[in-house]
Amino acid sequence: MVFPTPLGLGLKTPKFPWITVCLILSYIGFFIFYKSFNNRALIYNTYKKNNYFALRKKLVAEHCYKKSLSTNDCQYYYDVLIKEEKALAGKKFNKKKQKKIKTPEKKKTIKKTKIDLSEVKGVFNKMQVLIKFFGEFDEKILNLKSAKEYKAAKAKIEFEITTVHKNKNVLSKNNLNFSSALLAQFLHGGFLHLFGNSLFMLFFGIYLECRMKAINFLGLYFASGFMGLIIEIYFFMPMNVPLVGASANISGVVGGFFIFFYRHYFKLLIVIGLTPIPYLFSIPKTVLIPMRIAIPLLYIANDLSGAASRSGNVAHFAHLGGLVMGMLIAYLIKNRNEISWPFIYLEEWRIFNEAKMEKGYERKINMASELIKYNPMNYVVQSFLLDEIINKMKLERKMSNFDFNILKQNVEPFVGRSTFKKDFNNGVNLLSNIPLNLKFADLMPSLGGKATLKLADHALDHGKLALALKLYIYFLGKKKKTNLKTKKAILMTVGSILENFETSQGQIARLQVIQSISGNQEISLMINNRINTMTKEAA
Secondary structure (H helix, E strand, C coil): CEEEEECCCCCCCCCCCHHHHHHHHHHHHHHHHCCCCCHHHHHHHHHHHCCHHHHHHHHHHHHHHHHCCCHHHHHHHHHHHHHHHHHHHCCCCCHHHCCCCCCCCCCCCCCCCCCCHHHCCCCCCCCCCCCCCCCCCCHHHHCCCCHHHHHHHHHHHHHHHHHHHHHCCCCECCECCHHHHHHHCCCCCCHHHHHHHHHHHHHHHHHHHHHCCHHHHHHHHHHHHHHHHHHHHHHHCCCCCCCCCCHHHHHHHHHHHHHHCCCCEEEEEEEEECCCCCCCCEEEEEEEEEHHHHHHHHHHHHHHHHHHHCCCCCCHHHHHHHHHHHHHHHHHHHHHCCCCCCCCCHHHHHHHHHHHHCCCHHHHHHHHHHHHHHCCCCHHHHHHHHHHHHHHHHHHCCCCHHHHHHHHHHHHHHHHHHHHCCCHHHHHHHHHCCCCCCCHHHHCCCCCHHHHHHHHHHHHHCCCHHHHHHHHHHHHHHCCCCCHHHHHHHHHHHHHHHHCCCCCHHHHHHHHHHHHHHCCHHHHHHHHHHHHHHHHHHC
């Protein structure tokens, strides 16, 4: 089995998300301590007290008699009523155990013709009973003699259920007000509903809260909740069915998250196995998906599909209403207080400006390194960090373990991003400033073979011979099973590069450094031969 779990950005946040945590705790608190009631039991008991089920059966019997319907047709309608009654009572419907009914027959002969289904279309609501309890009869049936008593019972039932909803402040179509809508945003219909909403709130809310001011975040959260609930209740919910849950609020948070982090990546945890718990009879794997694809594909499409089919007891229109409201508010706030990409947090921008003004080297590097944990895609901070280390190294002509570890953590992401975006200049410029005695295998152990060759070709095209040579050597070291044709082409290119090295003591010294770290006997021998030739020429 496959269990997908959204992780939002899957990154460390620049501050603790107090509001998000408090909201999740409030969900749990209401779930444990708030005394809710069983609306299905309320409807069933009210129906039973007012003889509702018997009156419906009476109407069906009268309709079957007047229309001279066959026993099978009437039995089908009777079974639908029993099924609805048992569903409201929380019991399973077993067609085999239902007693058969006999259709009252008129004295005149009944023609055995197929029934015209258009005449009884709409007699019963054949949608799922738990979504729409009140499948209504059509006008032809409501004009029968038995209908007057049925209508009176129906009106009384609606009044009694409405009264209970108002007394308990339950949000429903006949009890739509501020307090009931506010309370509904903290209640949940069951443990799985609570768990799902808490999980989504955690992985989306913590990042959005850190991106927005507290007042704006709360405004977006509650405005989305109210909007989503009102749309669902006013336009799509049947009478007397309560609506609970923070799903509309969380949809608004997802919408805001989508707007603010549109250019970032969405992290999805996929657990494959017998359980959804990583490593418990399962194998976990995280996948990064571009945000512009992830949210529409994994979230919006699901609600659009559910809203179109109206399947299940999920308020999809509440989700969509909250989502649109959240996106709108986030868009307005983002345009008013825009942070230039690749910065995603106000706090991130503030700390970076402080780091640039900081005089202490180690503190400056630590501040920049911490920012990378919040946002690894921030190439501005990463470039600043690498420039500081390289400049210090050039000035002091040595590198500490501290600097080497920071360099090791950031070179590969920076170069990898440059090659992914086909911005080879940035990658080549950085690598050309790194000392020749540092092995690329230590700094970029996971860089792909294709990316390495493209960087080497770009360095060669721009006259950076030493860097191109190191990259070709690195490629051959990574790809032990390189096919002979590719290997031969690279060795020919290496030979051509060596021939283009100018004869000077400086170039000889550079080749000696590259030879000492090459680790490839063939190329080491080629470099040695070229050094000998250059030495003779220099003499």
